[in-house]
Amino acid sequence: MINMLEQIRETNPLVHCMTNVVVTNFTANGLLALGASPVMAYAKEEVADLASIAGALLLNIGTLSSEQIDNMVLAGKAANKAGVPVIMDPVGAGATTFRTSMSKRILDEVDVAILRGNAGEIASLVDVEANVKGVDGSMEGDKIELAKQAALHFSCTVVVTGEVDVITDGSIVHTVYNGHPWLTKVVGTGCLLGGVVASFAAVGREDLVNAAKEAVTYFGIAGEKAYEKTKEKGIGSFQEAFLNCLFTLTDQDVDELRRTEA
Numbered sequence: 001m002i003n004m005l006e007q008i009r010e011t012n013p014l015v016h017c018m019t020n021v022v023v024t025n026f027t028a029n030g031l032l033a034l035g036a037s038p039v040m041a042y043a044k045e046e047v048a049d050l051a052s053i054a055g056a057l058l059l060n061i062g063t064l065s066s067e068q069i070d071n072m073v074l075a076g077k078a079a080n081k082a083g084v085p086v087i088m089d090p091v092g093a094g095a096t097t098f099r100t101s102m103s104k105r106i107l108d109e110v111d112v113a114i115l116r117g118n119a120g121e122i123a124s125l126v127d128v129e130a131n132v133k134g135v136d137g138s139m140e141g142d143k144i145e146l147a148k149q150a151a152l153h154f155s156c157t158v159v160v161t162g163e164v165d166v167i168t169d170g171s172i173v174h175t176v177y178n179g180h181p182w183l184t185k186v187v188g189t190g191c192l193l194g195g196v197v198a199s200f201a202a203v204g205r206e207d208l209v210n211a212a213k214e215a216v217t218y219f220g221i222a223g224e225k226a227y228e229k230t231k232e233k234g235i236g237s238f239q240e241a242f243l244n245c246l247f248t249l250t251d252q253d254v255d256e257l258r259r260t261e262a
Ligand SMILES: Nc1ncnc2c1ncn2[C@@H]1O[C@H](COP(=O)(O)OP(=O)(O)OP(=O)(O)O)[C@@H](O)[C@H]1O
Pocket: 091, 117, 118, 119, 135, 136, 137, 161, 162, 163, 164, 165, 178, 179, 180, 181, 183, 184, 186, 187, 188, 189, 190, 191, 192, 193, 219, 220
């Protein structure tokens, strides 16, 4: 059994999140429920210091400004120097030229370890045709090929989420079938997943594809369990139950309920 949840709950890795204003509270609570230790910090005066002592750094451009991107690059470079894995979520890439070019800037200047987005966002970064409306993106076509192409292009692990999640470093490919459509009815689940992937990367640095796959599987199973508990009620109750499931799920539950293919 892979015991990554146990490792996270024993070591409470510090996860430095530079994320968006919509999901800040949800991300912090989700990471606490998992067992990680979130810190949100943005100022140029401190981001390099924090990023270099963190277990992982999350860069999420959801409510970006050019100044914030400058600070993300500063933090990312400090993380790289200290060997801290950088996880990036290019929220809304493809929706505007600004989001696409700022995402590419980060990927160019920072050594990103794991890139996590929906298919539309990832497609827009490798110039594949995509449909991105605001922060909701989709694309037709082969998601496995898209993920592999992005992984090879940016030399990193790529996580493309959706009904089926694909995780690859360009050669190893995992597909994860766990998850529930209600995860798309609560704002910021994709963004929280970025933080969860960062937490797993903090304890699983030596095998980031595996860490990302385990994070996505755990997250999907929590969504399934939360749906079973709240399907008669609705998505307000689902959001609360989802946090509870992030808190209570064990490595054994994940092993029993995983629907993954390698
Ligand atoms: N149709 C679906 N069925 C099951 N699970 C899904 C479905 N769509 C998304 N998910 C799950 O929802 C989570 C978020 O993925 P999604 O692709 O919606 O991210 P996102 O578009 O970046 O979200 P957001 O921008 O709202 O934060 C993932 O765990 C994914 O597996």
